[in-house]
Amino acid sequence: MNRIALIGSGGSGKSTLAMAIGKVLGIEVWHLDAILWQPNWVLTPREVQKQIQALLIEKKSWIIDGNYQGTLDIRLNAADTIIFLDMPRTLCLYRVLKRRLMYHNRSRPDMQKDCKEKIDWQFLKWIWDFPSQKRPQMQQKLADLTMDKRIITLKSPQEVKRFLADLKDQV
Template sequence: MHRISIVGTSGSGKTTLARQISQLLDMPHVELDELHWEPNWVEVSDEEIRSRVKIALSGDRWVVDGNYSKVRDLVWGKADTVVFLDYAFSVVITRLFWRTMWRSFTQQQVCNGNRESLRKAFCDRDSILLWALQTYDKNRQQYPLLFQQPEYSHINFIHLRSPQATKNWLSVISHQLTVNS
């Protein structure tokens, strides 16, 4: 595992897992949200994000998190491993709700100086909670089909269905590192 992509519905823990893998395997972590969003939640153009992703993934080792289909060919074209966090809807929406509440109240920066707000979360058409509702079933149907596409036959797909399965998988990786050291 030298080039890893983490995918899953918003709130599933992609960034958290990518950070853990980055530290465990001592490799750069690339957040697609950081490459996609400018300050004030301004989206970069498709050409710009593609350019940024090409640069970010120019190295031999990395872990990237995000679901941007507009750069999937770039990410998955180089990835040797894709991890799909496919948790129950109740897990995802609960995590996302509490994460959004925490970020809104603490004004924690999300990416490029952007911050979440209760207004944006509950009253905006671009609500992250609404986005999760709209994409949850789509992701669960889409990813298994993508895993079967011939252009991705070089990839080892890991389908994790619960936080405990993810914890166990990380534990195995950590154990393998210890044994091989």
């Protein structure tokens, strides 16, 4: 595991798991939210997103967390390991609401500095609809990848804990 892509719904735990894996393996972590959002929630143009990620995937090792469907193939094709956090939507919603309270009027550590934590109905709807709208697309993309990829799907916090414990035992 040298090039790891983490994907999943908002609130699934991508950034938290990325940091934990990075600590265990000693691999640099890249949070796409922190890289692709400019101050005051201005999204970097798609072509620039592609250029940024093309540079990141050239590195010998990396952990990149984030979905960004328009550039997802860049990461999936370059990764040797893909971790799909397929958590229940109620858990994801709970975590997003909790995160909003924790980081009220400030930016999260895995987010661009001048993007104060916020949620809106559109984001909550995206999380709610993720299992029916986005999960099938992601599962199809994963199914279409070459057999040399290690694909790990984790469906609960307990599975994440077991995965991290096993990873620590292997290192």
